[in-house]
Amino acid sequence: MTTHDDQESRPGLESETTTSPLQQPAFRWFYVGTTVSLMGSAMAPVALAFSILDFSERAIDLGWVLAARSTPLVVFLLIGGAVADRFSRSAVLKMSNLGAAITQGIVAFLLLSGTYNLALIMTLELLNGTLTAFTQPAMRGIVPQLVDKSHIRRANSLLGSTKHAITILGPTAAGVIVVTIGGGWAIAADAATFLVAAFCMSRLSLPQQMARKARTVLTDIREGWTEFRSITWVWAVVASLCATNCLRTGIWSVLGPTIAKQTIGAASWGIVLGARACGLLVMSMVMYRIVVKRLLGFGQLCLGLGSIPLIALGLNAHVYGLAVAAFLAGIGSGVFAPAWETSLQEHVPNKVLSRVASYDDLFSYVAVPIGMLAAGPVASAFGASRVAFMGGILFLAATLLPLLSPSVRRLRHG
Incomplete structure (x- = not known):
């Protein structure tokens, strides 16, 4: 029932x-x-x-x-x-x-x-x-x-x-x-x-x-940090994004072309990247029309689709399999992006919204060079395909962990 x-x-x-x-x-x-x-x-x-x-x-x-x-x-x-x-x-x-x-x-x-x-x-x-x-x-x-x-x-x-x-x-x-x-x-x-x-x-x-007021910008930054860490669903999702950004950029941007060069070739890799962009664009337009009451939880769940192309890379999938996996990952990101922005704008007080968003951006950006710098040495030690496969598993775990928090699962849209 x-x-x-x-x-x-x-x-x-x-x-x-x-x-x-x-x-x-x-x-x-x-x-x-x-x-x-x-x-x-x-x-x-x-x-x-x-x-x-x-x-x-x-x-x-x-x-x-x-x-x-x-x-x-x-x-x-x-x-x-x-x-x-x-x-x-x-x-x-x-x-x-x-x-x-x-x-x-x-x-x-x-x-x-x-x-x-x-x-x-x-x-x-x-x-x-x-x-x-x-x-x-x-x-x-x-x-x-x-x-x-x-x-x-x-x-x-x-x-x-x-x-x-x-x-x-x-x-x-x-x-x-x-x-x-x-x-x-x-x-x-x-x-x-x-x-x-x-x-x-x-x-x-x-x-x-x-x-x-007679207050410094540093005081405002501290106030933003206090607000950021006081909202459980915000820091839980940002921690998840920090991990997934590190994994995605390191594996997809650095190891992806390396594996593709040895398997499907550079031209086919371009097709795979295009498939992801298409999935992202299509789902962004679809999200204009659909309503999900538990929007953040739904977006976080869909973000887990980003693990599929990483796992497919690790399994040395054919170009068609990789393209489908990348398209699905694009769909997941296309759901998550508006879900995340909307949740922040609906539930974080507007007077501190830009500061909370800046902490989100900071942790997301810092993770990118870490992933890019770590990918090569880790792949040299364990093998590029194995790292891609395990990275996909870790990516999925990182997206699902915030859903253990009721504040993420139950946050209502509208």
């Missing part, structure tokens, strides 16, 4: 009368600005890589530039979260996008004018990465201020599906621009997208989050 609670826990289609978050002008401006900015950001790494290599054939130069861009993102994330909770998030996004437009514009000018200066480009990318550290926490905290609570899940699903589509299209567009008119113009396009985003964010008018 099915209970009423069981019925509520099952996914189902929403009423056709439910309105779209895009009908709310504030969210519409935010969505347009975010979409344009994401497109430029997706193009930038490809354009920057080939532009640097055009001027300097040394891979070490490219490594320094990319490191300069990514390092401050981790270093300044917690400060970015405190600032986003202290001031108007729309103002933070306007200023950070405007600053990014200036830094990328100067980089584009240097590349287009043939004035290659590694130190100057590194400095500009360092500033760009710092600005991103302020942008991300503000973006994660602003959605509940732009839409009604009943629209939060749909808003996150819409943003997620757009982001995943751009992740596929952006690098392709950058490659076309690099080949046809040069990487410098792709960086210039990136700068222009930040300008458009800054204009869109200026159309929002949101109040500052906290009264300005």
